[in-house]
Amino acid sequence: MAKFSLKFKQEVAEKYLEDELSLKSVVRMYDISPCTVRKWAYAYRVHGIDILTGKKGRYSAAFKLTVVKEVVDDCFSVRETAVKHGIPAF
16 A cells, blocks of 8 residues: 655645546546545545544544444444544544
């Protein structure tokens, strides 16, 4: 898996969020997957630049249970729930 710099992630997210280029154009321009572009852009829009650092944290059992319940009971996607809470979607 390739590692991307924070600056690169921000640049890609901002380029996509500017709405001047289509997703397909941004993907071609930076040679990365559409899923990655959407994930970075959505996370950046909701949480700002800090979320793109990729740093992992430690979470309590109660927090983990809350997140899993949101996915299962409320029919949220894993990605939606991860972005909402500012955590990686693994």
